[in-house]
Structures are given as C-alpha cells and as structure tokens.
Amino acid sequence: MQPIKTKGFTLIELMLALSLGSLLFALMLRLIGADLRLGQAMAQHWRETSRQQRSLELIREELALAHGWMLDPPLSMRWPCPMAGRRPVLAIATQADDPQARGEQVIVYAVGPAPDRIWRGQVLMRCGPGYSLDGVPTLQGAFQNRVLLDALPQDSSVGFQVHQHPTLPVLELEIEQELPAASGGSRILRRRLAA
Template identity: 45%
Template sequence: MVDSMNNWNGTRPQLQLRSGFTLVELLLGLLLGCLLSGIMLQCVFSESRNGQKLARLLRERQAGERLLELIRSEVQQASLVSVGTGNPLSLVPACNLGGRELVLQLQTVHGVISYSQGVAPDAIWLGNVLMRCGPSYGLDGGIKPSSAQNRVVLDGLEESRSNNRVIWLLGTIEAIGHLNRDA
C-alpha cells in the first residue's frame, strides 16, 4: 500500500512559499499606521496650541511691563498719589469713568491722571479693561499739556482675575511710592 502522503516518486510534497502579505497582516499594518499618525497629529496640534498660549502670555507680560513702566514714571512725577476710591484724598477725574472703578489717581504738574478698571467702553475690546485718563503723550515721549484723553492701556482682563491684577498693580505702585518717599 502506498502512503497517500507520498507522491509518485517517493518524496513528500514540499510546502510552497508564498510571497506577499495576507489581508489580515495588511489590515493590522494599516491600523497601526493610522494610530501612529493620529497620535503624531495630536502632538502637533497640541504643540501648536501651546505655542499660541505661550505667545499670548508673552504679549500680555510685555504689555504689563510697559504699563508698569508708564505708571512708575508717572508716579515719580506726581505730587500726590491716591490709591482706590475709598481714599479721602480722591481727586476729581478729568474724564467720565463710564461706571468703571477708580483704582489710582495722580496729581502731576500737567493735571490729574486717573486709572480705572471695569467694563470696556466699546465691543472691540476683549473683556474688562484698565483705562488711563489724563494728559496725552507727545511724539517725544513727554506729557504734553492738553485736554485729558481717556485711553485703554490694558485689555482682556478677566473678571475673576482682573481684581487680582489690579491689587498686584496697586501693591507695586504703593511700593514705588514708598521708594520715592524714602529717596
């Protein structure tokens, strides 16, 4: 009896090697490729959002530093500094506050400079604002004696954070005032 596993010449049949991938292998490779691509896209988008946040924070910090330098120079020129609305030395602001809270007033030789914070005067601003009312600055960077102008100096104050920023700002101004008095 001839073994059915043997062919006519007495050797076993050899398995034929197939070249290429099976459908299951291709689908698994495609799935893994899609997952890796999705993860990489998430990382790229996340980095983009983080970069935008960092750029915004840097712009806000630079604006805050410029504002602090402006206030510092005005405090140094002031003969009288009044912080907040509850201060008995409150000066009459030269501009309409529009319902904003008065946070700082300075009496200078050029007139009264008032800083107020609250609702923005127009819809173009991003949120609550800090506004400066007082004599304007000329092209040379010096205060020019003219009628008072009301200008937004810091935009995008969130209601929950604006009080903290203004408190920090007032603390800084008071420290500057103490430095001026000690000098």
Template identity: 45%
Template sequence: MCRSGSAQGFTLVELMLAALLGTFLCGVVFQLLFAEIRQGGALAESLQLKQWQRRTLQLVKHDLERASKWQIDPDASADWPCALADRQPKLAITPRDGSDPVVYSLGPAPSAIWRGDVLMRCGPAFDLRGGIRSGSSYLNRVVLDGVDRFQLHQPSGLPVLQMQLEQRTRQGGRVRLQGVG
C-alpha cells in the same frame, strides 16, 4: 526556490492591521504635535501679556515721576477730567505743574473689541518720543484688557507704590506682575 502564487505578498487581514496601526500612530503623532502648538501659543500669549504689564508699570512710574501727590482708590463721584463710565478709579496722580490729575480706572470695556475688564488711563496725550505733549487735552485710553486685578498699596512712611496686576489668558490661565513705582 520558486514560491507558489498563494505564498507571495500579504493577506488582506495583515494589510488591514498594518493600515490600522499606521493610522493609530499618525493620530498619536498629530495629537502630540497639536498639543505642542497649543502650549507654544499659550507661552507666547503669556510672554506678550507680561511685556504689556511691564509697559503698564513703566507708564505708571512715568506718571508718578511727574507727581506732587497721588491717591489710591479715590472717590468715584469726584469731577474727573474724563468720563469713567462705570469704571472704578484706582489711582489719581496729581502732576507737579498743578494740572488735572492723571486717573487710572478699572472696569467695563468701552467697546466689544476688548476682553473683559480694562485698565484705562485718563491723562494728557503723548508725543512721538513718549513724552507728554504740552497743551494736549486729556484722553481716555485702554492700557490693558482682560484685567482681573489691579491693586495698589503704599507701604507706611515710604514714598513708593506697590502694584499688582493680574490678567487672564484666552485659555483661562493667569499672568501676574508685581512691581514698585
């Protein structure tokens, strides 16, 4: 059977509707894809922040292992081995060898490359194996940035510290870690 020329193919209206429907479906698929990428990025950032928080907990534990005593929220006006620059000292750890205390402080970042408030460690430098380099001078180093909370609590009668860390992500979320050292 032979069709006439007008009965073959699609009309312009049908082609326009098909193109519109195809464009709409592509838009939906791209929106879902971009949302998945954003969610994956946020998850990756949260996991990275958790890893950095665990590393910070290990660093504090390492300093506490060498301690003869520690003080939570020490006096900011004391003579510390490093300048605090408007940061609040949160923890001062006095080593057994009687050297200057290692001080963890929280406050404004030392430069614009850091996000928000930073947790800094004022203490002796480390060697390549992660141990304290003997005879090294004290250095102020950023341990974490974007810190919203760094709280320490010593349970009555126990020689341990409970630590709570909270950081914010770039998308405004929060990542929390609680640990004991």
C-alpha cells in the same frame, strides 16, 4: 505539480500594517495639535505678561514725573475724562499747584466696565495726555480715556491695585488678569512692580 509560491504579504498582514500606520498617523496628529496649543498658550502668556510689564512701567514713569498722587481717590468733577461707572484707583498730579490730584490736568487710572464689546472683561483705563515723539507727556494736548489692559477679573477691586509700602517711600503696583486656559477654565496672570 507544486503550487507557485509568491513573495508578498497576505491580506491580513496588509490590513494590520495599514491599521498600525493609521494609529501612528493619528497619534502624530494629536501630538502636533497639542504642541500647537501649548505654543499658543505660551505665546499668549508672554504677550499678556509683556503688556502688563509695559503698563506698570508706564505708570511708574508717570509717578516719577508727578507732583503728587492720591490712592483710591474720590471722584472729582474737574477731572478731564468722565469715569462712566469706573472706580478710580490712582490719580497723578501733573501740576505743582495741585498735589492732591483734584484739578483738570490729572492722570487718572480707573478700573471698571469696558467702553466697547471688543474688550474682554473689566478694563484698566488711563485718562491722560498723549506723548510727544521723545516720550514726554504733552500736557498742552487733550486728555483722552484709553484702555490700557483688558481681561481684568469681574471683581473690580482686584484687577489693578496700588498700595503704599508700609516702611518704604514707594508705591506697590499690581495688575491681575483672568485669561482663558487651554483646559477650558481660566487662569490668573499677576504682575507687581514698585514705583
């Protein structure tokens, strides 16, 4: 009598196919995870770049309306907001009779420690008036201290810088943030604008 031959796979062939399938599945999961991390990093980069650009444009618009400004101004006891250990970088005069930006209605941009633990690293603070619905500063309202950007480097001299251009009558604005990188370290995100 002849043995009956069945059509099918042996146990070794099944185990080999299962192992290869598991390896391919694990590889696909790793690729999907890497793609998700890359997507998150790109979204964070775009989000932070957009925030930096909006912040620089806000400062440029306020400089366009200014009656004067002062770079790296000394503290003034007349400013509407306390600096609380922050370093003032730019003071913008909102009134014609105060071109040196030393009075009570001055918009001040300062860098320093965050007012609360929810913020990452050093912060860029804006002490100034709110805006009306048509996008114009309302100087009659109360001036308030607000965080404009966080995650500035711990060295407060590099997070937000304003320089007078050497030959042109414009200011050079620069914002730098130190953000976590996907590799576990940190990366620097820098944006510049002329005002």
